Amino acid sequence: MKLLRYTLYVFAGLLLLASAAFGFLYFHTPNTAPARTITVRMERDRIERGRYLFRLGDCDGCHSERDFSRFGGPVVETGRGRGNVLPFNDLPGRIVAANITPDVETGIGSWTDGEKIRAIREGVDRDGRALFPMMPYGFYRYMSDDDVECLVAYLNSLKPVKNALPRTAVRFPVSMLMKFAPEPAGPVKAPDRRNPRVYGEYLVTVAGCMDCHTPFEKGKLDLTMKFAGGRAFEASGLKVVSANITPHAETGIGKWDFARFQQRFRAYQPYVHEGSPKVGPEKFTVMPWLNLSQLPDEDLAAIFEYLNSQTPVDHLVEKAKFQRASLE
Ligand code: HEC
Protein backbone atom coordinates (compact mmCIF):
# COMPACT_ATOMS: atom_id res chain seq x y z
CA MET A 1 0.00 0.00 0.00
CA LYS A 2 2.74 2.35 1.03
CA LEU A 3 4.69 1.52 -2.04
CA LEU A 4 1.69 2.19 -4.25
CA ARG A 5 1.17 5.58 -2.70
CA TYR A 6 4.81 6.39 -3.09
CA THR A 7 4.67 5.40 -6.75
CA LEU A 8 1.63 7.57 -7.22
CA TYR A 9 3.38 10.57 -5.72
CA VAL A 10 6.37 10.07 -7.94
CA PHE A 11 4.13 9.64 -10.92
CA ALA A 12 2.10 12.75 -10.12
CA GLY A 13 5.32 14.66 -9.57
CA LEU A 14 6.68 13.60 -12.91
CA LEU A 15 3.45 14.47 -14.64
CA LEU A 16 3.52 17.92 -13.09
CA LEU A 17 7.09 18.44 -14.20
CA ALA A 18 6.34 17.25 -17.70
CA SER A 19 3.34 19.51 -18.06
CA ALA A 20 5.31 22.44 -16.67
CA ALA A 21 8.03 21.76 -19.22
CA PHE A 22 5.46 21.43 -21.96
CA GLY A 23 3.76 24.64 -20.91
CA PHE A 24 7.09 26.42 -20.82
CA LEU A 25 7.91 25.26 -24.34
CA TYR A 26 4.43 25.81 -25.64
CA PHE A 27 4.20 29.39 -24.46
CA HIS A 28 7.84 30.23 -25.01
CA THR A 29 8.18 32.98 -27.58
CA PRO A 30 11.37 33.31 -29.62
CA ASN A 31 14.01 35.75 -28.51
CA THR A 32 13.54 38.72 -30.79
CA ALA A 33 14.44 42.35 -31.01
CA PRO A 34 12.14 44.91 -32.61
CA ALA A 35 12.62 45.19 -36.36
CA ARG A 36 14.74 48.16 -37.38
CA THR A 37 13.03 51.24 -38.76
CA ILE A 38 14.81 51.57 -42.05
CA THR A 39 14.09 52.07 -45.71
CA VAL A 40 16.92 50.58 -47.72
CA ARG A 41 18.46 52.67 -50.46
CA MET A 42 17.42 51.42 -53.88
CA GLU A 43 20.56 52.49 -55.74
CA ARG A 44 21.76 50.53 -58.71
CA ASP A 45 25.13 49.48 -57.27
CA ARG A 46 23.50 48.42 -54.00
CA ILE A 47 20.94 46.29 -55.85
CA GLU A 48 23.84 44.71 -57.77
CA ARG A 49 25.62 43.96 -54.51
CA GLY A 50 22.36 42.41 -53.29
CA ARG A 51 22.13 40.23 -56.38
CA TYR A 52 25.64 39.01 -55.66
CA LEU A 53 24.68 38.17 -52.06
CA PHE A 54 21.50 36.43 -53.19
CA ARG A 55 23.72 34.20 -55.35
CA LEU A 56 26.35 33.69 -52.69
CA GLY A 57 23.73 32.74 -50.08
CA ASP A 58 21.96 30.51 -52.63
CA CYS A 59 18.53 31.93 -51.84
CA ASP A 60 17.46 30.38 -55.15
CA GLY A 61 18.31 26.98 -53.73
CA CYS A 62 15.12 26.91 -51.67
CA HIS A 63 13.06 29.92 -52.74
CA SER A 64 13.05 29.78 -56.55
CA GLU A 65 11.48 27.55 -59.15
CA ARG A 66 14.19 25.30 -60.59
CA ASP A 67 14.57 22.89 -63.46
CA PHE A 68 16.30 19.77 -62.19
CA SER A 69 16.11 18.09 -65.57
CA ARG A 70 19.13 20.32 -66.30
CA PHE A 71 22.52 20.28 -64.63
CA GLY A 72 22.59 22.17 -61.34
CA GLY A 73 18.86 22.93 -61.38
CA PRO A 74 18.95 26.34 -63.09
CA VAL A 75 16.35 28.86 -61.95
CA VAL A 76 13.23 29.25 -64.04
CA GLU A 77 13.40 33.04 -64.35
CA THR A 78 9.63 33.62 -64.06
CA GLY A 79 9.66 31.78 -60.72
CA ARG A 80 12.57 33.49 -59.01
CA GLY A 81 11.76 33.85 -55.32
CA ARG A 82 8.25 32.43 -55.71
CA GLY A 83 8.80 29.90 -52.89
CA ASN A 84 8.53 26.12 -52.74
CA VAL A 85 7.17 23.34 -50.62
CA LEU A 86 10.55 21.72 -50.01
CA PRO A 87 10.73 18.23 -51.48
CA PHE A 88 13.52 16.76 -49.32
CA ASN A 89 12.98 13.50 -47.47
CA ASP A 90 13.50 13.43 -43.70
CA LEU A 91 12.00 16.84 -42.97
CA PRO A 92 10.01 17.09 -39.73
CA GLY A 93 6.73 18.05 -41.36
CA ARG A 94 5.77 20.26 -44.26
CA ILE A 95 8.49 22.84 -44.71
CA VAL A 96 7.64 25.70 -47.03
CA ALA A 97 10.29 28.14 -48.20
CA ALA A 98 8.19 31.28 -48.42
CA ASN A 99 7.43 33.43 -51.44
CA ILE A 100 10.00 36.22 -50.97
CA THR A 101 9.03 38.32 -53.99
CA PRO A 102 7.39 41.74 -53.37
CA ASP A 103 3.94 40.37 -54.20
CA VAL A 104 1.69 41.94 -51.57
CA GLU A 105 -0.77 39.07 -51.19
CA THR A 106 1.37 35.97 -51.45
CA GLY A 107 4.89 37.33 -50.96
CA ILE A 108 6.53 39.78 -48.55
CA GLY A 109 5.48 42.94 -50.38
CA SER A 110 3.76 44.36 -47.33
CA TRP A 111 6.67 43.75 -44.95
CA THR A 112 8.86 46.65 -43.88
CA ASP A 113 12.52 46.50 -44.87
CA GLY A 114 13.38 46.13 -41.18
CA GLU A 115 11.16 43.06 -40.91
CA LYS A 116 12.85 41.51 -43.94
CA ILE A 117 16.28 42.15 -42.45
CA ARG A 118 15.18 40.61 -39.16
CA ALA A 119 13.75 37.51 -40.87
CA ILE A 120 16.97 36.93 -42.81
CA ARG A 121 19.41 37.42 -39.95
CA GLU A 122 17.38 36.57 -36.86
CA GLY A 123 14.88 33.97 -38.01
CA VAL A 124 11.45 35.32 -37.13
CA ASP A 125 8.63 36.35 -39.43
CA ARG A 126 6.88 39.70 -39.12
CA ASP A 127 4.69 38.38 -36.29
CA GLY A 128 7.64 37.07 -34.32
CA ARG A 129 7.07 33.39 -35.19
CA ALA A 130 10.27 31.35 -35.31
CA LEU A 131 11.26 30.27 -38.82
CA PHE A 132 12.25 26.66 -39.28
CA PRO A 133 16.07 26.82 -39.05
CA MET A 134 16.59 25.15 -42.39
CA MET A 135 16.28 28.77 -43.47
CA PRO A 136 19.98 29.42 -42.75
CA TYR A 137 19.57 32.45 -40.47
CA GLY A 138 22.10 30.85 -38.12
CA PHE A 139 24.67 31.69 -40.82
CA TYR A 140 23.09 34.81 -42.29
CA ARG A 141 23.23 36.46 -38.87
CA TYR A 142 26.88 37.20 -39.63
CA MET A 143 25.96 39.17 -42.75
CA SER A 144 27.04 42.77 -42.28
CA ASP A 145 24.46 45.54 -41.90
CA ASP A 146 25.45 47.03 -45.20
CA ASP A 147 25.26 43.69 -47.01
CA VAL A 148 21.88 42.69 -45.62
CA GLU A 149 20.52 46.11 -46.61
CA CYS A 150 21.77 45.58 -50.17
CA LEU A 151 20.24 42.10 -50.17
CA VAL A 152 16.87 43.54 -49.19
CA ALA A 153 17.20 46.19 -51.91
CA TYR A 154 17.64 43.33 -54.39
CA LEU A 155 14.64 41.45 -52.95
CA ASN A 156 12.59 44.63 -53.39
CA SER A 157 13.68 44.77 -57.02
CA LEU A 158 12.45 41.25 -57.83
CA LYS A 159 9.39 40.85 -60.02
CA PRO A 160 6.38 40.15 -57.82
CA VAL A 161 5.24 36.57 -58.44
CA LYS A 162 1.76 35.54 -57.36
CA ASN A 163 2.17 32.14 -55.79
CA ALA A 164 0.12 31.17 -52.77
CA LEU A 165 1.70 28.42 -50.71
CA PRO A 166 0.51 26.34 -47.78
CA ARG A 167 1.89 27.27 -44.37
CA THR A 168 4.87 25.54 -42.83
CA ALA A 169 3.70 22.83 -40.42
CA VAL A 170 6.52 21.51 -38.25
CA ARG A 171 5.94 18.35 -36.23
CA PHE A 172 6.19 18.17 -32.45
CA PRO A 173 8.67 18.26 -30.69
CA VAL A 174 10.78 20.09 -33.30
CA SER A 175 8.05 22.74 -33.47
CA MET A 176 8.81 23.61 -29.84
CA LEU A 177 12.56 23.19 -29.83
CA MET A 178 13.05 25.44 -32.84
CA LYS A 179 11.69 28.38 -30.88
CA PHE A 180 15.12 28.61 -29.30
CA ALA A 181 16.90 29.11 -32.63
CA PRO A 182 16.13 32.79 -33.34
CA GLU A 183 18.42 35.34 -31.75
CA PRO A 184 18.93 39.08 -32.25
CA ALA A 185 21.95 39.75 -34.46
CA GLY A 186 22.76 43.30 -33.35
CA PRO A 187 24.85 45.56 -35.56
CA VAL A 188 27.31 43.57 -37.70
CA LYS A 189 30.46 45.12 -39.15
CA ALA A 190 31.72 44.28 -42.63
CA PRO A 191 34.68 41.85 -42.73
CA ASP A 192 38.20 43.02 -43.47
CA ARG A 193 38.61 42.18 -47.14
CA ARG A 194 42.36 42.65 -47.04
CA ASN A 195 42.66 39.62 -44.80
CA PRO A 196 41.84 36.63 -47.05
CA ARG A 197 41.23 34.25 -44.19
CA VAL A 198 38.79 36.58 -42.46
CA TYR A 199 37.11 37.45 -45.74
CA GLY A 200 37.07 33.76 -46.71
CA GLU A 201 35.36 32.84 -43.47
CA TYR A 202 32.72 35.48 -44.13
CA LEU A 203 32.04 34.13 -47.62
CA VAL A 204 31.97 30.50 -46.50
CA THR A 205 29.55 31.43 -43.70
CA VAL A 206 27.13 33.33 -45.89
CA ALA A 207 27.38 30.64 -48.59
CA GLY A 208 26.46 27.91 -46.10
CA CYS A 209 29.30 25.63 -47.25
CA MET A 210 29.55 24.13 -43.78
CA ASP A 211 25.86 23.40 -43.56
CA CYS A 212 25.90 21.19 -46.64
CA HIS A 213 29.40 19.80 -46.26
CA THR A 214 29.12 18.52 -42.68
CA PRO A 215 27.40 15.24 -41.76
CA PHE A 216 23.90 15.84 -40.43
CA GLU A 217 22.45 13.41 -37.94
CA LYS A 218 19.37 13.54 -35.73
CA GLY A 219 18.64 17.12 -36.74
CA LYS A 220 22.14 18.38 -35.93
CA LEU A 221 25.42 18.98 -37.72
CA ASP A 222 28.26 16.78 -36.44
CA LEU A 223 30.76 19.56 -35.76
CA THR A 224 33.62 17.13 -35.10
CA MET A 225 33.42 16.52 -38.86
CA LYS A 226 33.26 20.13 -40.07
CA PHE A 227 33.49 20.30 -43.89
CA ALA A 228 34.19 16.54 -44.09
CA GLY A 229 31.22 15.85 -46.37
CA GLY A 230 28.84 12.93 -46.34
CA ARG A 231 25.60 14.80 -45.83
CA ALA A 232 22.95 13.21 -48.00
CA PHE A 233 20.28 15.11 -49.92
CA GLU A 234 17.36 13.09 -51.16
CA ALA A 235 14.35 14.41 -52.99
CA SER A 236 11.84 12.80 -55.31
CA GLY A 237 13.91 9.66 -55.79
CA LEU A 238 17.09 11.63 -56.45
CA LYS A 239 20.08 11.49 -54.16
CA VAL A 240 23.42 13.20 -53.80
CA VAL A 241 26.01 13.25 -51.03
CA SER A 242 28.32 16.17 -50.32
CA ALA A 243 32.08 15.95 -50.76
CA ASN A 244 34.88 16.21 -48.20
CA ILE A 245 36.30 19.74 -48.65
CA THR A 246 38.72 19.70 -45.72
CA PRO A 247 42.45 19.89 -46.56
CA HIS A 248 42.87 16.14 -45.99
CA ALA A 249 45.31 14.94 -48.67
CA GLU A 250 43.68 11.61 -49.46
CA THR A 251 39.99 12.08 -48.80
CA GLY A 252 39.58 15.85 -49.07
CA ILE A 253 40.95 18.59 -51.30
CA GLY A 254 44.38 18.74 -49.63
CA LYS A 255 46.23 18.01 -52.86
CA TRP A 256 44.40 20.64 -54.89
CA ASP A 257 46.21 23.80 -55.83
CA PHE A 258 44.25 27.00 -56.30
CA ALA A 259 44.16 26.60 -60.09
CA ARG A 260 42.36 23.27 -59.76
CA PHE A 261 39.92 24.64 -57.21
CA GLN A 262 39.19 27.66 -59.35
CA GLN A 263 38.75 25.53 -62.46
CA ARG A 264 36.33 23.23 -60.63
CA PHE A 265 34.00 26.24 -60.24
CA ARG A 266 34.79 28.13 -63.45
CA ALA A 267 33.99 25.07 -65.54
CA TYR A 268 30.28 25.76 -65.05
CA GLN A 269 30.34 29.36 -66.20
CA PRO A 270 29.34 28.46 -69.78
CA TYR A 271 26.22 26.79 -68.37
CA VAL A 272 25.20 30.10 -66.83
CA HIS A 273 25.46 31.92 -70.12
CA GLU A 274 24.44 29.25 -72.58
CA GLY A 275 22.06 27.24 -70.43
CA SER A 276 22.66 23.98 -68.55
CA PRO A 277 22.53 20.72 -70.49
CA LYS A 278 19.80 18.17 -69.87
CA VAL A 279 21.07 15.50 -67.49
CA GLY A 280 19.87 12.21 -66.06
CA PRO A 281 19.22 11.54 -62.36
CA GLU A 282 22.82 10.36 -61.86
CA LYS A 283 24.01 13.95 -62.31
CA PHE A 284 21.60 15.38 -59.75
CA THR A 285 23.30 17.85 -57.40
CA VAL A 286 22.32 20.54 -54.93
CA MET A 287 25.81 22.06 -54.94
CA PRO A 288 25.15 25.63 -56.16
CA TRP A 289 27.66 25.31 -59.03
CA LEU A 290 25.81 27.72 -61.31
CA ASN A 291 25.76 30.47 -58.71
CA LEU A 292 29.22 29.91 -57.31
CA SER A 293 30.87 29.68 -60.74
CA GLN A 294 30.17 33.41 -60.99
CA LEU A 295 32.19 34.43 -57.94
CA PRO A 296 35.15 36.72 -58.64
CA ASP A 297 38.68 35.28 -58.36
CA GLU A 298 39.28 37.26 -55.17
CA ASP A 299 36.39 35.41 -53.52
CA LEU A 300 37.39 31.95 -54.70
CA ALA A 301 40.95 32.60 -53.50
CA ALA A 302 39.74 33.70 -50.05
CA ILE A 303 37.41 30.68 -49.79
CA PHE A 304 40.26 28.36 -50.80
CA GLU A 305 42.57 29.90 -48.23
CA TYR A 306 39.98 29.62 -45.48
CA LEU A 307 39.16 25.99 -46.27
CA ASN A 308 42.86 25.18 -46.23
CA SER A 309 43.14 26.64 -42.72
CA GLN A 310 40.63 24.08 -41.43
CA THR A 311 41.42 20.78 -39.69
CA PRO A 312 41.92 17.99 -42.23
CA VAL A 313 39.40 15.22 -41.56
CA ASP A 314 40.04 11.71 -42.81
CA HIS A 315 36.63 10.85 -44.18
CA LEU A 316 36.21 9.01 -47.40
CA VAL A 317 32.93 9.89 -49.04
CA GLU A 318 32.31 7.06 -51.46
CA LYS A 319 32.74 8.44 -54.91
CA ALA A 320 29.94 6.30 -56.18
CA LYS A 321 27.65 8.23 -53.89
CA PHE A 322 28.28 11.63 -55.32
CA GLN A 323 28.96 12.51 -58.86
CA ARG A 324 32.02 14.45 -59.68
CA ALA A 325 30.82 16.55 -62.50
CA SER A 326 31.35 15.39 -66.04
CA LEU A 327 33.65 18.30 -66.76
CA GLU A 328 36.49 17.29 -64.50
C1 HEC B 1 18.08 25.79 -47.31
C2 HEC B 1 16.86 26.48 -47.69
C3 HEC B 1 16.81 27.99 -47.65
C4 HEC B 1 17.73 28.89 -48.13
C5 HEC B 1 19.07 28.62 -48.78
C6 HEC B 1 17.16 30.21 -47.88
N1 HEC B 1 15.95 30.09 -47.27
FE1 HEC B 1 14.72 31.64 -46.73
N2 HEC B 1 13.43 30.32 -45.90
C7 HEC B 1 13.53 28.94 -45.99
C8 HEC B 1 12.40 28.34 -45.34
C9 HEC B 1 12.13 26.84 -45.21
C10 HEC B 1 11.61 29.40 -44.84
C11 HEC B 1 10.27 29.31 -44.08
C12 HEC B 1 10.47 28.79 -42.69
C13 HEC B 1 9.16 28.66 -41.94
O1 HEC B 1 8.11 28.93 -42.52
O2 HEC B 1 9.22 28.31 -40.76
C14 HEC B 1 12.28 30.64 -45.23
C15 HEC B 1 11.82 31.91 -44.92
C16 HEC B 1 12.39 33.09 -45.38
C17 HEC B 1 11.86 34.41 -45.13
C18 HEC B 1 10.61 34.72 -44.31
C19 HEC B 1 9.44 34.87 -45.24
C20 HEC B 1 8.09 34.61 -44.63
O3 HEC B 1 7.08 34.92 -45.30
O4 HEC B 1 8.01 34.09 -43.50
C21 HEC B 1 12.66 35.29 -45.79
C22 HEC B 1 12.51 36.79 -45.85
C23 HEC B 1 13.71 34.51 -46.42
N3 HEC B 1 13.51 33.18 -46.15
C24 HEC B 1 14.72 35.05 -47.19
C25 HEC B 1 15.80 34.31 -47.67
C26 HEC B 1 16.94 34.91 -48.34
C27 HEC B 1 17.08 36.38 -48.69
C28 HEC B 1 17.81 33.89 -48.59
C29 HEC B 1 19.20 33.98 -49.20
C30 HEC B 1 20.13 34.92 -48.58
C31 HEC B 1 17.21 32.66 -48.11
N4 HEC B 1 15.99 32.96 -47.56
C32 HEC B 1 17.78 31.40 -48.22
C33 HEC B 1 14.55 28.22 -46.57
C34 HEC B 1 15.69 28.76 -47.13
Ligand code: HEC
Ligand atom coordinates in the same frame (compact mmCIF):
# COMPACT_ATOMS: atom_id res chain seq x y z
C1 HEC C 1 23.14 23.17 -50.84
C2 HEC C 1 24.27 22.36 -50.42
C3 HEC C 1 25.66 22.81 -50.76
C4 HEC C 1 26.24 24.06 -50.53
C5 HEC C 1 25.57 25.31 -49.97
C6 HEC C 1 27.62 23.94 -50.91
N1 HEC C 1 27.88 22.69 -51.38
FE1 HEC C 1 29.65 22.06 -52.22
N2 HEC C 1 28.79 20.29 -52.72
C7 HEC C 1 27.53 19.88 -52.35
C8 HEC C 1 27.31 18.54 -52.86
C9 HEC C 1 26.04 17.71 -52.67
C10 HEC C 1 28.48 18.15 -53.55
C11 HEC C 1 28.76 16.83 -54.27
C12 HEC C 1 28.12 16.77 -55.62
C13 HEC C 1 28.76 17.64 -56.65
O1 HEC C 1 30.00 17.63 -56.80
O2 HEC C 1 28.02 18.36 -57.33
C14 HEC C 1 29.38 19.29 -53.45
C15 HEC C 1 30.67 19.35 -54.03
C16 HEC C 1 31.60 20.34 -53.81
C17 HEC C 1 32.95 20.35 -54.33
C18 HEC C 1 33.56 19.30 -55.24
C19 HEC C 1 34.51 18.43 -54.46
C20 HEC C 1 35.16 17.37 -55.28
O3 HEC C 1 35.86 16.54 -54.67
O4 HEC C 1 35.00 17.35 -56.50
C21 HEC C 1 33.56 21.48 -53.85
C22 HEC C 1 35.00 21.93 -54.10
C23 HEC C 1 32.59 22.17 -53.04
N3 HEC C 1 31.40 21.46 -53.06
C24 HEC C 1 32.86 23.33 -52.35
C25 HEC C 1 31.85 24.12 -51.76
C26 HEC C 1 32.10 25.43 -51.21
C27 HEC C 1 33.44 26.11 -51.13
C28 HEC C 1 30.88 25.91 -50.79
C29 HEC C 1 30.55 27.25 -50.22
C30 HEC C 1 31.08 28.40 -50.96
C31 HEC C 1 29.89 24.86 -51.07
N4 HEC C 1 30.53 23.79 -51.64
C32 HEC C 1 28.54 24.97 -50.79
C33 HEC C 1 26.59 20.61 -51.66
C34 HEC C 1 26.72 21.96 -51.30
